[in-house]
Amino acid sequence: MRPPLPEGIAAADFSRALDELAGVVGKTWVFVDELPLSTYRDAYSPLADGTLLPSAAVAPESVEQVQRILAIANSFRLPIWTIGTGRNFAYGGPAPRKSGYLVLDLKRMNRIIEVNEKYGYALVEPGVSYMQLYRHLQRIGSKLWIDPAAPAWGGVMGNALEHGAGYTPYGDHFIMQCGMEVVLADGQVVRTGQGGISNSKHWQISKHGLGPQFDGMFTQSNFGVVTKLGIWLMPEPPGYKPFMITFPREEDLEQIFEITRPLKVNQVIPNAAVAVDLLWEASAKTTRRHYYDGKGPLPPSIRTKIAADLNLGMWNYYGALYGPPPMIENNWKLIEEAFSNIPGAKFHFARENDPAWDYRVKLMRGEPNMTEFSIMNWIGGGGHVNFSPISAPDGAEALAQYNLIKKRCHEFGFDYIGEFLVGWRDMHHILMIMYNRADETMRKSAHDLFSLLVDEAAAAGFGEYRTHLAFMDQIAGTYRHNDGALWDLHHRLKDALDPNGILSPGKQGIWPKSARP
Amino acid sequence: MRPPLPEGIAAADFSRALDELAGVVGKTWVFVDELPLSTYRDAYSPLADGTLLPSAAVAPESVEQVQRILAIANSFRLPIWTIGTGRNFAYGGPAPRKSGYLVLDLKRMNRIIEVNEKYGYALVEPGVSYMQLYRHLQRIGSKLWIDPAAPAWGGVMGNALEHGAGYTPYGDHFIMQCGMEVVLADGQVVRTGQGGISNSKHWQISKHGLGPQFDGMFTQSNFGVVTKLGIWLMPEPPGYKPFMITFPREEDLEQIFEITRPLKVNQVIPNAAVAVDLLWEASAKTTRRHYYDGKGPLPPSIRTKIAADLNLGMWNYYGALYGPPPMIENNWKLIEEAFSNIPGAKFHFARENDPAWDYRVKLMRGEPNMTEFSIMNWIGGGGHVNFSPISAPDGAEALAQYNLIKKRCHEFGFDYIGEFLVGWRDMHHILMIMYNRADETMRKSAHDLFSLLVDEAAAAGFGEYRTHLAFMDQIAGTYRHNDGALWDLHHRLKDALDPNGILSPGKQGIWPKSARP
Known part of the structure; x- marks a missing residue:
């Protein structure tokens, strides 16, 4: 299949544009053939195959090449779709918002420009992955932790720009970000904050320069191409105590968050407190078809069996404590006492042969890994899309949102698979709608379910904080x-x-x- | 003296504009006479009298009135200068950037719209002062703390918008700010983040909506008129231990910050660690003329005498610990051990008849007060302007910056009066240049000293994060x-x-x- 042309661009003009791009980056780094271009599609898309295909892709290796590419794009009015390492799965992957866009792939710009052990920060280019930064820190013997998203191949910059969250106390990547370099559409290069001072040594130390603070404006944004980003790194603490608490009933969710709220607002739990549902956890260890080969949501009896077999709760709660051991023990007592009020709560500090526990323990101490990705095997066929409303750490609100969403999932024939994360004040709810992409009816149902949830959430006052390409306009409209x-x-x-x-x-x-x- | 007209506006047009403004807010709230207008000058200015005088002022009481005022300003091309509670002393006070501007005084918009005890935040209008919010919280029996700037009359919104810092663990007001309402120049009202969802309950809970995060763009900015601002409030901790450490030698500054850096980056000290010089502290208790009636910087012998009389160090270091008592004691041990390495370091937990200690203890637990303002009596005549470069918590860098700045202060005949604050990663250095405004030569020297410091700091790679009206262009140019x-x-x-x-x-x-x- 021939790649689509950008809308409104004649084939001859596009061909000339590609020649000019090759003049900037070399022919090797302009992708026009089907095979390389196929890597820029969303393999898990809720949209039909053949949608959102790029016309071509170009991979520069320097800021100066980015500037020249933008000049060419301006002269031909070429729509460009910028990606970093190109993951972003569940939200559209590397695929562009519309077919025919030229992908600006920054994966070659993957230098770790600075790691500052003294002040605890890194300055990275767009292509740097969590795993790459982690290995680099290991290699140089750094005592700094990173805060990775669940999959290790995610991009340090991309995740921060998209307002992603992690699992250590530095989990709000937007708050921990400090200083950016941005190439504007006309090629002008701007550095924010103290970066505005030539040769500043304080660009990653202070969020402030004189005047407006622009970093936020360039997040989840199409106002510029971010080419450098500073991120604060957490010093390795003197102690670490991860824990898991399992809760036997779905309706425990209400009490879980009534208890969590004061523990989070008072920073007794310093990292993201996460309540994960049964199936999300089970997916790291087994598959749906191992338990059930019917259609539609799993019957309650099967859920009970899975929970018993795998020693899981209907909710599985993760958190960790960091610091000197006496402080950890002091805070742990508060946490234990509070959650013991929920009948059937079980406390776990070690679990044998449990890959889900293993990867959460790693994540909460900043070790990137790929285990969570095994969730893809749960039903097979790889389709998944994340519905991510913001809410508040309030028990009744969480339970109501859960019940509403679960009901809709079941009506559309899907299991509820989700988690709730509490940050500084906010709660993110992430529903993972999973489907077999080979099953066209199922894929379409997933799409329609998502779309319905957007409107129902908005009617109830909930807004999403991040979304798949297919729903950007709809959510913007809410x-x-x-x-x-x-x-x-x-x-x-x-x-x-x-x-x-x-x-x-x-x-x-x-x-x-x-x-x- | 007649107030100046706005540049390029004929007297008759201005008169018509004032009539229209009176039609919006009522004649009572349009100020055109000398007496009320005199409150909009900078009483401490480093500029000569008669500069930076407003043409008039208007005080609306609602967002709708702000919109109508901006419409009038657009139709007459009236330059407007927006202020909240109108403090901002040392940075220009309520005075406009140029003579003839119309002051848009938002002091009547002083509603505390919401205090949310459960999630720990407040939503306030521009006119709300720290003291007002504090008293409100006391009245309703709230267990939430505010994080005030040193003078209690400061504005909660104004300080956060200007990137001000406080002294509790919530001291970085920019990081703790969540959600804004802004009136744009054309009158359009925009709410950021979840405020974009109609009737959102999560506007002050999450910094994120879909798309770019705009709050930063409206800080230290003239892109809109901020009419509502959310700020996170710290829950009262179960324990509080303020401390002061005095150091006998100026050059101890180097070791102070080498010790402070890891304590701050590791959050052993959770609030702003502040090293305050001898004279800043002495000013809360005595006056310069009590010790010396000569001109120029105080001789070393007098400094030594002041330190001995008042039981002060050349540097006086403040911090506090918060939380359950065992955690406080654990962290205190680390701090004590670290600072005991500096010969002559003395630890203080209570000081009799020491107003400086008293107000610091209050500030670090969120009680606004006015004691620091007695610094104005140090030399009398009230003039002061703050030079505020950003640097890093590095001992050698701090000492070098101190020595450079002190040398220049002395050359220009001024004492060095200053403090260093360490936040999350950044260090703010605040030099307070004090002068008798009645002494024209001294005032002019202060101005020239400031201007020289701006250029010298820039040459060394330091940028200022906030500044007086008189130096905005110069610093922007750095x-x-x-x-x-x-x-x-x-x-x-x-x-x-x-x-x-x-x-x-x-x-x-x-x-x-x-x-x-």
Whole structure:
């Protein structure tokens, strides 16, 4: 199959553009054939095959090459889709928002520019993965931890830019980010904060320069191409105590978060407190078909059997304590006492032959790994998409949201597979809708379920904080305070910073003027 | 003296504009006479009297009135200078960047819209002072702490917007801020993050909505008028242990920060660790003329006498521990052991008749007070301006910066009066240049000293994070990475969001097109 052309670009012009791009990066790094281009599709997409295919891809190795690529894109009005390491699974992977975009793949820009042991930070390029940074720190004997997302191949920069969360006390990557270099659509290179001072030694130390703080504006954004990002790293603490608590009943969720809230707001639990449902946990160890070959959600009796077989709860709660052992023991007493009030709560500090426990223990101490990805085997066929509403660490609210979402999942024939994470004040709920992509009806149901959930969540006052390409416009449309004033502002800035609309058009529902209704 | 007119506005037009403004807020809330207008000057200015005087002031009581005022300003091209509670002393107070601006005084918008005990936050309007919020929390029996700046009359919103710092573990107000409502120059009202969802309950809980995070863009900014701001509040901890450590020698500064850095990066000291010089501390208890009536910097013998009389060090170091008593004691041991390595270090946990200790103890537990303001009596005549470079918590760097700045202070005939604060990774150095405003030569020297320090700091790679009106352009000019690309970006956004340039022109060196060279 021939790759699609960018909308409104004649084949001859596109061909000329590709020649010019090859002039910048060399022919090797302009991808136009089916095989290399196939790596830029979303293998898990809730959309039908053949949608969201790039026209070509280009992989620069330097900021200067990025600048020259943007100049070419401006002259041809080429829509560009920027990716870092290109993971972003469940949210669209490396695929562009529309077919025909040119993928700007920054994977070759994967230098770890600085690790500062003294102040605890790293400065990285877009292509640096968690595993790469972790191995680098190991190699140089660093005592700094990273805070990886669950899959080790994720990008340090990409995850922070997309407001991702991790599992150590440095889990809010947006808060822990400090200093950026951004190439604007017209090629101008801007450094934020103290980076505005030539040769500043404080760019990754202070979030502040004089004037507005711009880093946030370039997150989940299509206002520029971020080429360097600073991130604070946590010093290895003198002690570490991971724990798991299993709860026997679904409705325990309410009490779990009533207990969690004060423990989090008071920082007794310093990292993300996570309540994971039975099936998410089971997926690291077994498959659905091992227990059941029917269609539709698993019957309660099977769920009970899985929980018993695998020594899991209907909710499985993870957290960890960090610091000198006496402090850990002091805080642990508070936690134990509080959760002992839930009948049937069981406390775990070690679990044999439990890959789910093993990888959570690693994640909470900053060791990236790939175990969670085995969730893909749960039903097979690889499809999954994450529905991620923000809510509050409130028991009744969490339970109501869970019940609403579970009911809809079951109506559409899906299991509920999800987790709740509590950060500084916020709660992220992540529902993983899993489907066999080979089953067209199932894929379509997953899509329709997601779309329904977006509207129902919005009606109840919940907004999503991140989403798959297919739902960006719909979710943007739910942010309709004051007639959608926030997106009007996005669009005004988009027009000012990228008048030709070349940078990731449509990302997060932000479109250039020419593509807006 | 007649108030100045806004530049380029005819008297008759201005008079019409004032009539229209009175139509919005009522005649009572449009100030045109000398007496009320005199409250909008900077009583401590390093500039000569008669500079930076407003043409008039208007005080709305609602967002809708703000919108209508901006419409009038747009139609007459009136430059507006927005203030909250109007403090901001040492950085220009309520005075506008240029004479003739209309002050938009938001002091009447002083509602505490919400205090959420459960999640630990407040949502406030621009006019809410620290003292007001503190008293409100006391009245309702809240167990939440605020994090005040040193003077109690400061504004909760204004301080957070200007990247101010406080003294509890929630001292980085920018990091603790969550959710804003902003009126753009054209009157459109935007809410950030989850505020984009109509009737969101999560606006102050999560920093994230879908898409770019804009809060930072509206800090130290003239891109909009912030009318609501959310701030996280710290729950009262189960224990509190403030401490002071005095150090006998100026050069101890180096070791102080070599010891502080790991204690801060590892969060052993959870709040801002502050090293305050002898004279800043002495000013809470005595006056310069009590010890010396000569000109120029105090001779070393007098400094030694002051230190002995008042039981102070050349550096006086404050911090506090928070939490359950066993955790406090565990961390205290680490701190004590570390600082005992500095010969002559003395540890203080209570000090009789010491107002400086008393107010620091209050500040570090979130009780606003006015004691620090007695620093104004040190030399009398009230003039002071703060020079505030960002640096790193590194002993050699701190000592070098101190020596450079002290030398210049002495050359210009001033004492060094300053403090160093260490936050998450950054160090703020605050030099308070004090002068008698009645002494014209001294005032001018203060101005020239400041200006010289800006250039010397920039040459050494240091940028200021906040500044007085008089130095905004100069400091903006020191952010010259890539030919000043950061200010080009500011200006591009300014033009897009405020094409008539009505909002606080020149704030932080950001000027509308018509006023740029």
